[in-house]
Amino acid sequence: xxxxxxxxxxxxxxxxxxxxxxxxxxxxxxxxxxxxxxxxxxxxxxxxxxxxxxxxxxxxxxxxxxxxxxxxxxxxxxxxxxxxxxxxxxxxxxxxxxxxxxxxxxxxxxxxxxxxxxxxxxxxxxxxxxxxxxxxxxxxxxxxxxxxxxxxxxxxxxxxxxxxxxxxxxxxxxxxxxxxxxxxxxxxxxxxxxxxxxxxxxxxxxxxxxxxxxxxxxxxxxxxxxxxxxxxxxxxxxxxxxxxxxxxxxxxxxxxxxxxxxxxxxxxxxxxxxxxxxxxxxxxxxxxxxxxxxxxxxxxxxxxxxxxxxxxxxxxxxxxxxxxxxxxxxxxxxxxxxxxxxxxxxxxxxxxxxxxxxxxxxxxxxxxxxxxxxxxxxxxxxxxxxxxxxxxxxxxxxxxxxxxxxxxxxxxxxxxxxxxxxxxxxxxxxxxxxxxxxxxxxxxxxxxxxxxxxxxxxxxxxxxxxxxxxxxxxxxxxxxxxxxxxxxxxxxxxxxxxxxxxxxxxxxxxxxxxxxxxxxxxxxxxxxxxxxxxxxxxxxxxxx
Numbered sequence: 001x002x003x004x005x006x007x008x009x010x011x012x013x014x015x016x017x018x019x020x021x022x023x024x025x026x027x028x029x030x031x032x033x034x035x036x037x038x039x040x041x042x043x044x045x046x047x048x049x050x051x052x053x054x055x056x057x058x059x060x061x062x063x064x065x066x067x068x069x070x071x072x073x074x075x076x077x078x079x080x081x082x083x084x085x086x087x088x089x090x091x092x093x094x095x096x097x098x099x100x101x102x103x104x105x106x107x108x109x110x111x112x113x114x115x116x117x118x119x120x121x122x123x124x125x126x127x128x129x130x131x132x133x134x135x136x137x138x139x140x141x142x143x144x145x146x147x148x149x150x151x152x153x154x155x156x157x158x159x160x161x162x163x164x165x166x167x168x169x170x171x172x173x174x175x176x177x178x179x180x181x182x183x184x185x186x187x188x189x190x191x192x193x194x195x196x197x198x199x200x201x202x203x204x205x206x207x208x209x210x211x212x213x214x215x216x217x218x219x220x221x222x223x224x225x226x227x228x229x230x231x232x233x234x235x236x237x238x239x240x241x242x243x244x245x246x247x248x249x250x251x252x253x254x255x256x257x258x259x260x261x262x263x264x265x266x267x268x269x270x271x272x273x274x275x276x277x278x279x280x281x282x283x284x285x286x287x288x289x290x291x292x293x294x295x296x297x298x299x300x301x302x303x304x305x306x307x308x309x310x311x312x313x314x315x316x317x318x319x320x321x322x323x324x325x326x327x328x329x330x331x332x333x334x335x336x337x338x339x340x341x342x343x344x345x346x347x348x349x350x351x352x353x354x355x356x357x358x359x360x361x362x363x364x365x366x367x368x369x370x371x372x373x374x375x376x377x378x379x380x381x382x383x384x385x386x387x388x389x390x391x392x393x394x395x396x397x398x399x400x401x402x403x404x405x406x407x408x409x410x411x412x413x414x415x416x417x418x419x420x421x422x423x424x425x426x427x428x429x430x431x432x433x434x435x436x437x438x439x440x441x442x443x444x445x446x447x448x449x450x451x452x453x454x455x456x457x458x459x460x461x462x463x464x465x466x467x468x469x470x471x472x473x474x475x476x477x478x479x480x481x482x483x484x485x486x487x488x489x490x491x492x493x494x495x496x497x498x499x500x501x502x503x504x505x506x507x508x509x510x511x512x513x514x515x516x517x518x519x520x521x522x523x524x525x526x527x528x529x530x531x532x533x534x535x536x537x538x539x540x541x542x543x544x
Contacts, residue, residue: 014158019277021165023339026273028172029191030266030340032184034347038120039184041265043191045257046127050135050195052250053100054142063146064381065234068295069227071150079214085227086147087220090140092228094219097136105129123185130192137199144206147215150292156209160202167198234386248397252430255404260426263352268427271359274335278324279371286313287374294382303458307465313375315472319529321368322476326484327514328364331507332357334491338507343498358412358428366435369442376445383452392444396437403433472529479521487514 033040066089073082108129112122145157171194175187207217222228256264290313297306328335336356342348377389407429415423425432454462491510494502522530 010155010158014155015161015281018159018161018165019280021162021169022273023277025165025168025172026270027339028169028176030270030348031342031345032172032175033188034184034345035263035266035352037184038262039123039188041257041263042120042124043127043188044265044269045253046124046131046192047195048250048253049104049128050131050138053097053135054138063143064378065231065386066143067146067150067291068234068299068382068384069230070147071292071295072299073227074150083216084220084222085225086215087217088222088225088228089231090143090217091219091221092223093139093143094136097139101132101135104132104135108132123188127188127192130189131195134196134199137196137203141199141202141206144203144210147210148206148213149289151213151215152292153209153213156206160206163201163205164195164198167194167201170194234384248393248400251397251401252404252434255408256427256430260408260430263355264427267352267356267359268430270336270340270356271363271427271431274360275328275363275367278321278328279367282317282320282324282371286316286371287378290375291378291382294379298379298382303453304461304465307453307458307461310375310379311465311469314372314466314469315529316533317368317371317375318469318472318476319533321371322473322480323483323514323518325364325367326480327487327511328367329361330484330488331491331510331514332360332364334503334507334510336360337496338503341498341503354415355427358414358425359431362425362428362431363435365432366438369435369438372442373438373445376442376449379449380445385452388448389445392441392448396441399440400433400437403436404430407433475522475525475527476529479518479525479527482521483514483518486517487511490514490517 029040029043033043070082070086073079073085108125112125112129115121115125141160145160148157168191171190175182175190179187179190210217253265253268256268260268290309293309294306297303297309333353336353340348340356341350341353380386380389408424408426410425410429412421412423412425412428415421450462487510490513491506494506494509496506497503519530
């Protein structure tokens, strides 16, 4: 158990460094291209396409279908046969993705001919065509990361996004100081080229690491390989399920791009990126680290260890995500103002700060449920059930679309109360819809798992393992509310000024106040989660 928590913290620290670079990257993008003008909106929508396929065919459905078979080959058969199986899967994936990319490029360049020159849609389609090759490299790299994780190597995969962020920062620095071309609609293609180059670098590093760990991969044109057939059988439902979810993401961004006005895509992206910071640091890390353990225990029907690991994972998410939710809501304005506000150039002014803050605050209530949903989905995959997440997600996609179209037209009650202005929620409504659907999805998944796993043979093990979850949730909710109030008071004690140092002071002190306030509150009231998740044994009563 301690090893799983330790691996999560290591992955989280590496992810933290990557996310800090990611914030620097987003800041540089806003500074160079501005939140308005349409260029950044076009780039972010184009960048969405290969990333959706990465989650689908790389770290998503394919990894979930591939890893149980790969682990079985490694543990119960000849490792050379495991390498041959992995080679067959990679060869099939490479051929499929190459064909997909060629078709995509043809459609994008052909579609661009349908619009008048100067249209933002032309720029979006051409950028999509330029970045589609990234899809091949990042999907293969994501599968390589999964193989390393199955070997209990979590650090290198967690560090890989650092290369992408460094590539962004390098090319944006070159554009700012050395590029002879300054037209935003032209230099944005240099950024697209950096994305593709970073994908190649990630792929090379990961597969060299696998080579040194004894996983020797080569092309295997054996499309009837037994292991490949198993993966394809499991892949269908998993692809449908994740495709439904990724279509949901794409629909959100298309609605922002087409219906919410100029800049809405950028505000939605930036608010989501800040919400993804705690999610990527702890939610995704916990689900990733727990997945191989869940597979092993589920295959051997070791109910007590399985339930204990799942319970510990959920309590860890509660311990981290609930105070993070309170912090995101309480510190939305100071955080956005500290990172992105540009009073001198007006590329990201007061109104842009407000709209991004609304998105961030609307995403925050769904933070814990999104993390829980990712963990529970892996439990379904570990037990070989790919269909239930599909059914649940498909229903939620329909609900999300309906809520999107309703909530983007809902009034912004805070703006109306504070400033007397009548505004729509716009992209904030999209974020709120995501939070509502994440909550309903997680609750539905949990109820199904409870019914299926709390069977007669495992009844006592389930009740014993999950008894502490409710108590943890009750304690942490109280601590999270106190944290949010304290952080808001700390940040509010510093005046809102445009100067950089004041903005940084207001944001940093608010964040530190919330962070230390939360842990001090938990320590003073003797919350058992503090020693449990910091690897210390809780002293017994009466011990010196």
